[in-house]
Amino acid sequence: MTISAGATGAGIIGIEAGATGLEFSSGERVDFDPAGAPADLLQRIADGVPYVRVVDGTSEVIESVGLYASMVAEAIRGRGVAEPVALAVPGWWPPQVVAELANALAGLGVYADLVNDAEAAVAGYQASIEPLPDTVAVVSLRSRLTSLVVVRDCATRPRAVPSPRLVSSEGGEHLDAAVLQHLVRGLTDLGDEIDVTSSETLRAAREALEQCRNLRETLSRSAMASVQPRLPGAERKLLLVRSELDELADPWLEAILRMLRTAIEQSDEEIGAVLLTGGLAVMPVISQRLSADLGLAVHVPDDLRLTAARGAISLHPGPRRRPSGLRSWWHKLRPPHSAHGAEAPPGSGIPTRASALVQR
Template sequence: MYALGIDLGTTFTAAAVWRDGRAEVCSLGSRAAAVPSVVLLREDETIITGEPANRRALSTPHRVAREFKRRLGDVTPILLGGVPYSAEALMGRMLRAVVDEVSAREGGAPSAVCVSHPANWGPYKTDLLRQAVRVAGLDDATFTTEPEAAAVFYAQQQRMPDGAVVAVYDLGGGTFDAAVLRRAGDGFEILGRPEGIERLGGIDIDAAVYAHVARAVGSALTDLDEDDGAAVAAVARLREECTQAKEALSADTDTTIPVLLPSFSTEVRLTRAELEAMVRPALQDSIDALRRALRSAGVSPEELHSVLLVGGSSRMPIVSQLVGAELGRPVAVDAHPKHAVALGAARLASDALGSPVVQPVAAPVVQPAAAPVVQPVAAPVVAPVVAPVVPPVVTPPAAAAPA
């Protein structure tokens, strides 16, 4: 018997299981525990998700959907190979694939499931999420907000007195969210009104890196034939390289981006300082949103126990530097911020099992604001899943590499 927590993100999806009083990350892919939130309709009308869908997307971009979580509530359908789907239908396929993969790995279906969602979603979007959960066949699933799940997981790692207040800064693949929460017994309550920025995340940083490359190579990109399959695949690969360059600069001070087009090849250098100059204005907007969340909660920075950084994009060094410098509080960074929400959701799902709490596997590190330290966490490896298709209604998202 085990409980399952699922964090279906804009660009990546993660899952964690809770068994015998302990939470651990569940590996959904062959290369990483979290898998791309990508759905692809094959020519035989079956759907694949995650890593296999991401690989095939290079050769069949018109059959793939990315970032569909951003499209939730949009009545314009997303077309996969000419077939219309809604965002909630694609989310349902992704959730079903996750449950099937975990069930295969664990040798049986979960006894309880908890699915997370942004704290600033209103009744309309949360109802659409419930529809997605029904599409996935998870009628008994419970729900939690992403900052609550992240705070619950953090509280398992650090001693926090009842009534302690934390701020959650969640910079994910597609959106930014900020919330202030107070410890209340075994859980947390959100104070004030959470703040969010709909179009700020890793994919927007990727787009900035791609624009840097486009400026460097001049007309080589703009002159490509959009109907040429080789050119389309080359651009898709270049976007992947831009994402990898962004991630590399979290650990290195400079990198090179290979540009391999059908009739042109070169390399473009990018330094961490250049990347930080590109993203600093947008990140300052996120700091402003965090300050609004604090004002709404009636909490001053000095009253915070700590600031918890969540989401893959929060690993950029400039994020912890800005947050620490602005608020002057300790910054807590998990070794794998993509998993914190899923681990917390698994803990919350376990409430239905009545199991005791034991120290979980991954632990974040609390650091003085400007320089958080990251410790590695083990991630098991499992093969991805193929999920069946049901055709409701959805829209073609802008092609962007996962963050």
């Protein structure tokens, strides 16, 4: 399939790059091979931590940004995307990491203007729904992480401020695991014999987690839903109500609230609202809880999948000449920074470690 630039109506293709795949402004999604990279690849890229792949007893050290670039390039080329391309990348990444990815993509023959996905989300939301206050906190609720970036100048050209930028290593997959554990406890209480230590059960858990994700999405729209986990020994169908999901999500919600309070305290700009992005933003309890606890308006896009990809189009600088040779214009984007693994200077904004909650 070929995706033409005309599909966007603007002569530009917008793409949002995430941990598990790419979202195209045309509405198409391309998933990455889940076995091809670690679940924490985006964090590894930010921290300059390589990926060690072990195959048949032989280990191979792979530069994380190069691995991700190859995944993105393959997905873009595989869909026959025509230039120009506006690629929205994680807004909490420091600038030198974005420059490294741009260089790596250019080395693979893919030339794209990389834009901050928080800025793109603001642009996309305002283009399709309504204006936002001058400064907002963009909270991205993803399957493998949760992040926060403060964006200012929303009325003109959205700009992400350098600090604070926060990221947590918990996301929707952790909530799905909590839902599965809740279901297993319910089944065993009713007498079903489920051996959670057996290899057969562990193999079946991946499919059961997919059921939990679907259940979570259903409960975001409905007050109740039923499910029979596809696990060895599970013989009953369980009925869950939304309040059970909300209770399971409470620790994660508390972490999001801590993020926002930290951003409000540390930001030089007065945050006027919260913009939620990512698939988990559809959960009603999130916007309700944040608004009630913080006293801020919480905005949720109508089309969470495509808001950033389409917003990236409006941030694209326009056509430019394709770079040639190794010393392309992409290299001008690379600011000096410490080598991977070295301690970054204080206040540089360069992350040096991964943790449950770190400031970028």
